[in-house]
Amino acid sequence: MLHPTSHPWTGGQSLADHLEETGVSRREFVGFCSSFAAILGLGSTGAAQIAAALQTQKRPTVIWIQLQECTGCVESVIRTAEPTIGDLVLDLVSLDYSHTLMAASGQAAEKALADSMKANAGAYLLVVTGSVPLAENGIYTTIGGRTAKEILEESSRGAAAIIAVGACAHWGSVQAARPNPTGAVGVRDVIRDKPVINIAGCPPIADVVTATVVHFLTFGRLPAMDAEGRPRFAYGARIHDQCPKRANFDAGQFVEAFDDEAARKGWCLYKVGCKGPATFSPCPIFQWNTRTSWPIGAGHPCIGCTEPQFWDTMSPFYERMPDVGGFGIERNIDLLGAALAVGALGGVAAHAAMTGVHQMRQKKVARELPVLPDQPKGPAGGEG
């Protein structure tokens, strides 16, 4: 596959010019832009826009702060294939702050952050991984003697937009599972005056993160989001509606126990607890690690990790989703999936919720979603 693999460009020279100089033809460059456009679902006009945007003369600044987290989201992004992490860091952006990768430590690192925020005020893209612990005045995560909340607030001030990568930055994830001992919350619970997009998942697929970055660099704004703040190009469809095992589900061909005869035929994992019917995720389409496989493809049920509160709402993970058996099974789990999508909204206005559902319905994926009652909360009564 093609990507602009080597050679950063210098001031006064556009990326396309530079690539041409180093042997990558204009045609190949456009091909690279097209592959991005395909990931983003933008078509040929999108490819042209991406090409135009990438022909800037200064690499856009990205500042990446890591708060209360496990670093799994960073590891995931390092596995990105289009572009590779080397291309991203050397060619496409200027990653001015990243605990995992940067050479400097301590004061020298903090100075790099302060200098970059000042020099690029109002223009940089802020990437956040990890949650913000609010209990006990934020003492459960500090960097350089300051709390995660202070650091997030300060670095948000000059950001053009914020990409919250992973379940922790989205809503708190595992440390926010009951009883949430540290009072962990997501970025949107702290920062309310900036555009924030949630790249959901524990961790998310790398290519979704990099595609969102490229979208922002190209169009100067974040991609369209669902009511959960997730980019629709990636989270617009339920796993259940895109699943290659859907035919087995429809035919009543289920794995009853792991490694049984049905498992050895690769049948549907619904009865061993699969949460695909309630999960909006790009997993079946994008797949994982250069499209090698994905959780259901490797025989394990989906645990719903792109949905808020999944540690509590989707567990026990091996228990089949409720209200099953015989005729009507699909209707029930479809209702539940839609309800979770809406119920997870929390304080967001009902209007936005209905818009989101309306969009989902318009999308007419493999199967039509049920019409929800005209009220703020779905029939499942919220995320609980």
Added chain:
Amino acid sequence: MAATRVVVDPITRIEGHLRIEAQSENGKISNAWASSTQFRGIETIMQGRDPRDAWAFVQRICGVCTVVHAVASCRAVEDALDIRIPPNANTIRNLVHGMQYIQDHVIHFYHLHALDWVDVVSALQADPAGTSRLAASLSPWPNNSATWFREVQERVKKFVGSGQLGIFTNGYWGHPAYKLPPEANLMAVAHYLEALDWQRDVIRLHTVFGGKNPHPNFLVGGMACAINLEDTGTINAERLTDVSDMIRRAARFVEQVYYPDLLAIASFYKDWAAIGGGTRNYLACGEFPEGGDIREVDRLYFPRGIILDNNLSRVHPYDPMKVKEYITSSWYEYPEGDASGLHPWEGETRPKYTGPPTPWSYLQDEKKYTWMKAPRYDGMAMQVGPLSRALVAYASGHEDMRAAVGEVLGKLGVGPAALFSTLGRTAARGIETVLLARRMTAWYDDLITRIKSGDTRTFSGDAWKPESWKPTSQGYGFLDAPRGALGHWVQIQNGKISRYQCVVPSTWNCSPRDGQGVPGPYEAALMDNHPLLNPEQPIEILRTIHSFDPCMSCGVHVLDAEGNLVTQVKVQ
């Protein structure tokens, strides 16, 4: 001259949040404190959960060590429920964990540790033809041409010339502690970039068996990936061929790039074989069950044992009941008071922050200064990790380890005492990577042989249903992770987790002072003949801290914030 106070926070190129404080006098470190500044409380969250779900929760303790907590958890629950997993599942777990080691150690060397030894800016001065000659003298790796190194150099040159230094901003370039000639620096920079591409490829082994990486899926009782050579949606010949190719490519990179680079770089830094030894006790719990079942502890590829006081003539047995955790210097309280130590079966953790209000200037004047507890073995501080495994195996007469260690010592022209050092920890990591890269092939062959014989089982479901469980049970799961000895302790009551406790590699290594004032391994290493030329550019501190490969999210955990345990099971 009065001691200078030094603070390095954040320590970058590690997992998680670590603060190092030190005092330096006349170019040497006289005192040091390691402080972990993140706490999440995952063990509290485990209570009342289904034990079959536990692996997924505790896996999220760390996304770098993405395999280790999940497997340790499965082992603990399988111990509690007396589940024997099929040999295929055991082998697949070895392959997955083995690739975790290999990938993690290579990433550590190039992307987390190398910039402590490699001056990126100096690489611009290199003669690419000279780099090519150097590289070809070390290894048959195909990307050894002058053309290739020139291309990399041009890339870096333009990057630096752009004035936007990105992740290399404010690095300690030109510091006199950098000793490599420009040609060697250029070789390392080229391999830094190649390793980024390599790691993305070989880690796909996790995706084949576990569906994704980071955080692949596991299963209490075995593995969820069914084997069927005749189906498209299972582990079949196409998937197995992919795995075998990845194992081959992983081994090739390790043998032809990582290992030669390690030796070449180490040869310029032999003074670091007398720096940063610190704690003189080493613990390995052992790893890679080759007898088909984890209970056969005498059939682990890396053996278990204890080395005391740097004495390689005797290996002491490891007894998990001798582990206790102390909180004298940690932001917790115990009902029995700060002097007491608790075994994980009865361990208790109540966070109680007593430090200064943020923002801090210094923590070194505080009695308590970290979220890390202090595990001690029979009252003693212990190093864990690659060096501990290497020493225990070497002293146990492990053939592969003796040969590999002997080769490295011979090539560097140093004796075994050189291992007790910052350089020793970094070298041991490379040595075990070489051994594992070779061993993976044997495990893969085992799997194929068993499939050929008709055994494709990957899961034991006898004790899957909670109705079959005893009302109360408890289990211990151990695993020697890339960063060292790991233990999970689980107690189950009426089908739910009543207690969960982990003692983690970075807790051992980053532990603070205990009640006797004995420092933890990071601290002790920084106080052992340790230079610090310029406190504004603490590159020497980074070398020693990175030699441990810190993983802070792993290290900090809590059992019970409010003392509201469902049950207290005392074990003597």
